[in-house]
Amino acid sequence: xxxxxxxxxxxxxxxxxxxxxxxxxxxxxxxxxxxxxxxxxxxxxxxxxxxxxxxxxxxxxxxxxxxxxxxxxxxxxxxxxxxxxxxxxxxxxxxxxxxxxxxxxxxxxxxxxxxxxxxxxxxxxxxxxxxxxxxxxxxxxxxxxxxxxxxxxxxxxxxxxxxxxxxxxxxxxxxxxxxxxxxxxxxxxxxxxxxxxxxxx
Amino acid sequence: xxxxxxxxxxxxxxxxxxxxxxxxxxxxxxxxxxxxxxxxxxxxxxxxxxxxxxxxxxxxxxxxxxxxxxxxxxxxxxxxxxxxxxxxxxxxxxxxxxxxxxxxxxxxxxxxxxxxxxxxxxxxxxxxxxxxxxxxxxxxxxxxxxxxxxxxxxxxxxxxxxxxxxxxxxxxxxxxxxxxxxxxxxxxxxxxxxxxxxxxxxxxxxxxxxxxxxxxxxxxxxxxxxxxxxxxxxxxxxxxxxxxxxxxxxxxxxxxxxxxxxxxxxxxxxxxxxxxxxxxxx
Numbered sequence: 001x002x003x004x005x006x007x008x009x010x011x012x013x014x015x016x017x018x019x020x021x022x023x024x025x026x027x028x029x030x031x032x033x034x035x036x037x038x039x040x041x042x043x044x045x046x047x048x049x050x051x052x053x054x055x056x057x058x059x060x061x062x063x064x065x066x067x068x069x070x071x072x073x074x075x076x077x078x079x080x081x082x083x084x085x086x087x088x089x090x091x092x093x094x095x096x097x098x099x100x101x102x103x104x105x106x107x108x109x110x111x112x113x114x115x116x117x118x119x120x121x122x123x124x125x126x127x128x129x130x131x132x133x134x135x136x137x138x139x140x141x142x143x144x145x146x147x148x149x150x151x152x153x154x155x156x157x158x159x160x161x162x163x164x165x166x167x168x169x170x171x172x173x174x175x176x177x178x179x180x181x182x183x184x185x186x187x188x189x190x191x192x193x194x195x196x197x198x199x200x201x
Numbered sequence: 202x203x204x205x206x207x208x209x210x211x212x213x214x215x216x217x218x219x220x221x222x223x224x225x226x227x228x229x230x231x232x233x234x235x236x237x238x239x240x241x242x243x244x245x246x247x248x249x250x251x252x253x254x255x256x257x258x259x260x261x262x263x264x265x266x267x268x269x270x271x272x273x274x275x276x277x278x279x280x281x282x283x284x285x286x287x288x289x290x291x292x293x294x295x296x297x298x299x300x301x302x303x304x305x306x307x308x309x310x311x312x313x314x315x316x317x318x319x320x321x322x323x324x325x326x327x328x329x330x331x332x333x334x335x336x337x338x339x340x341x342x343x344x345x346x347x348x349x350x351x352x353x354x355x356x357x358x359x360x361x362x363x364x365x366x367x368x369x370x371x372x373x374x375x376x377x378x379x380x381x382x383x384x385x386x387x388x389x390x391x392x393x394x395x396x397x398x399x400x401x402x403x404x405x406x407x408x409x410x411x412x413x414x415x416x417x418x419x420x421x422x423x424x425x426x427x428x429x430x431x432x433x434x435x436x437x438x439x440x441x442x443x444x445x446x447x448x449x450x451x452x453x454x455x456x457x458x459x460x461x462x463x464x465x466x467x468x469x470x471x472x473x474x475x476x477x478x479x480x481x482x483x
Binding site: 048092096098099100123124125126127151160162163169170171172173174175177180182 | 390391392393394395396397401402405406409410411412413416445446449450451
C-alpha cells in the first residue's frame with residue numbers, strides 16, 4: 001500500500017516499458033562513454049609509462065662535494081647498467097637527454113649513411129652544456145641528484161632541466177602521469193651508471 | 202705601355218660606374234625588416250627579446266616557399282572556404298557576415314593585427330574566434346562553430362589574412378592591462394611532469410636546437426598555421442595545447458579565458474612582426 005502511494009499517479013505498463021528502454025539506452029551510452037574514456041586513459045598512459053611504472057622511490061639527499069645536494073645510495077639499492085642507460089638517454093619518451101645535451105660518445109654510435117642509427121643516436125640539442133667529461137666534474141652521488149632532481153642540484157639557476165624522479169611540486173600534470181616520475185628508479189640508475197663512464201682525463 | 206695604362210684608367214672607371222648604376226637600378230628596393238630574413242627591433246626597452254624573429258625564419262626553405270606562394274600554400278583551401286562562408290546567409294536571422302561588414306578587405310583590414318581586444322560587454326578579452334561566434338549567435342542567430350571546426354578555421358584564416366603584411370599592434374594598456382598581466386603569468390608558470398613554463402623554452406633558448414627542431418621564439422603572427430603533422434590548419438590555441446602536452450601538462454580548453462589572455466601576451470611579444478596568416482610549418 002505504501003509502495004503504491006509512492007508511485008507516480010499515472011503509471012501504466014507502457015510507461016514502465018518506456019522507462020526501461022530509456023534506462024537501457026542511458027546505461028549503454030554511459031558504458032560506451034566510460035569505455036572510451038578508459039581507452040583514452042590507456043592511450044595517455046603510454047605517454048607516461050612505457051615498460052615499467054615509474055613510481056617514486058624514497059631517497060635521502062645529503063650535501064655534495066661541489067653541489068649543494070647529492071644522493072649516495074642507488075635509488076633501488078643496486079647499481080645500474082650503463083649500456084641500458086644509453087638507450088634511456090636517447091629514447092624520446094624516456095630521458096631524451098640528448099635533446100638538450102651533446103654527448104660525443106653517443107654521437108659516435110651513428111653509423112655513416114644509416115638513417116636508423118642517426119635518428120636514434122643523432123640530432124643532439126644545444127640548449128644545455130655537453131656531457132662530455134661530466135664524471136670528472138661530479139661524483140656519482142652528485143650525478144644521481146642531477147638526474148633525480150636538477151632543481152635541487154642547481155638551486156640558484158632556475159634550471160630548464162626536468163626533475164626526472166620527483167613527483168611533488170608539479171602543477172597540472174597530464175592525466176595519468178600524475179604521481180609518477182618521468183624515469184623509474186632502475187632507469188635513473190642505468191643513466192647514472194653511464195654518466196660515470198663519461199671521463200676525459 | 203704607359204700610354205695604354207693611362208687610357209685604361211678612365212675606361213675602367215667608366216665601366217665600374219656603369220656597373221654600379223646597373224646594380225643600383227636592378228637591385229630591388231630594400232624592404233623594411235620584417236623579422237623573416239632580418240630581425241626587427243622590439244617595441245620597447247622592457248621587451249623580453251633583444252630582436253624579433255617570425256617563426257618563418259626557422260622553417261625549412263621548402264616550407265617557407267610553400268607558405269609564400271598562395272597556390273602552393275595548403276591552407277589557402279581554407280581561405281577559399283572562408284571567403285565563401287563570408288557571404289553565405291546562416292541562422293534564423295538569415296544574415297551573412299557580408300550583410301553587416303561588406304567588403305572584408307576593408308572592414309576586416311586591421312583585425313588580425315589588433316586582436317585579442319578588451320570587450321566591454323563581457324568585461325574580458327575576446328579573440329577573433331570568439332568574436333566570430335559572438336556575431337553568429339547574436340546577429341545571425343546561428344549556432345556557434347566549435348573551436349577547431351573546419352568552418353571556424355576557414356573563417357579565422359579568411360579574416361586574419363586581410364591583415365597580412367600589417368605589423369602586429371595590440372593594445373595592452375587600459376582595461377586590457379589586467380588580462381595582459383594574467384597572460385604573462387601564465388607564460389612564466391611552470392607546468393606538467395617536466396615542470397616547464399613557456400618561458401623556459403621560448404625566452405631562453407630560441408634559435409637553439411632541441412633534437413630535430415630549432416626552437417623559435419614561439420611567435421603567433423602566422424596563425425592559424427598549416428602543419429604537415431596535423432595535415433590541416435590548426436588554431437593558435439591548438440598549438441598552446443600541443444606545447445602543454447609536450448611537457449606532459451594538462452592542456453586548457455581551446456577558447457578558454459586562460460588561453461585568450463595568453464594570446465594577448467604572446468601577440469605583444471611579437472609586436473611589430475607582420476601578420477603572415479596562414480603560415481606553414483612542419
